[in-house]
Structure formats: structure tokens, C-alpha cells
Amino acid sequence: MSCYCHSRLRNFLNSYAVRNITHPVLIRCYRTAVITFKNALYVVVCIIGLLGCATFKSLNAEVPLYERDFIYSGTRLDWAALQNDNVTIRKSKAEPPSYPLVDLPFSFAMDSVFLPLAISAEIFH
Numbered sequence: 001m002s003c004y005c006h007s008r009l010r011n012f013l014n015s016y017a018v019r020n021i022t023h024p025v026l027i028r029c030y031r032t033a034v035i036t037f038k039n040a041l042y043v044v045v046c047i048i049g050l051l052g053c054a055t056f057k058s059l060n061a062e063v064p065l066y067e068r069d070f071i072y073s074g075t076r077l078d079w080a081a082l083q084n085d086n087v088t089i090r091k092s093k094a095e096p097p098s099y100p101l102v103d104l105p106f107s108f109a110m111d112s113v114f115l116p117l118a119i120s121a122e123i124f125h
Contacts, residue, residue: 070118074107
């Protein structure tokens with residue numbers, strides 16, 4: 001069923017009527033709708049990603065600096081939650097997110113952004 005709907009949508013988008021929109025108002029409405037949808041999608045993805053971000057939770061945990069893991073700490077917390085590794089979760093002293101599989105790519109991305117800072121913090125503390 002989804003292949004049929006996908007092919008009909010593709011055929012409609014490739015049709016002469018959609019490709020050759022010449023009226024300026026229709027062009028403006030189409031572009032506005034596409035941009036609005038993209039912006040809404042970005043906002044929703046960011047909100048979902050940051051609601052339970054394990055990176056921020058693990059970096060804000062009440063752990064002494066000499067015991068803290070800085071490098072990919074959020075990804076480690078998500079992975080420990082996926083494997084039900086209570087020892088690692090207790091060691092990080094941070095609550096893992098409710099949906100660690102959903103949060104894992106976001107935490108990996110944020111940990112990658114913070115990697116230069118994490119390396120320097122790991123070396124000098």
C-alpha cells in the first residue's frame with residue numbers, strides 16, 4: 001500500500017501541473033509551505049532530541065571531576081541504559097533518558113561536538 005501511495009505522490013510531483021507552476025502567488029505559497037514544514041520538522045526533532053539528552057544529563061551530574069567520564073559520556077549512558085547496565089548508570093549518577101534508542105544519535109552528535117572540550121577536560125583533570 002505504501003509503495004502505491006509513494007508512486008502516486010511521486011507521479012503527482014513530477015506531473016506537468018506541479019513542475020510548471022507559473023503563477024507568482026502559487027509559487028510563493030508553495031515555497032512558504034515547504035519552508036514552514038521544514039522549519040517545523042527541525043524544531044520538533046530538536047525538541048525531541050534535547051528533552052532527555054543524556055549528554056547534558058551526564059555532564060551536569062554530581063560526580064567529582066576525578067571520577068567523571070568526559071569523552072562520549074552521553075553515548076555511554078544511553079548504551080548502558082540499552083543494555084540495562086546498572087553499574088555504569090550508578091557510576092555516572094545521572095538518570096538515563098526514557099527512550100535511550102531515540103536519544104542515542106542525538107547524544108552521539110552532541111558528544112562529537114563537545115569532543116575537543118572533553119579531551120582537554122580529560123587530560124587536565
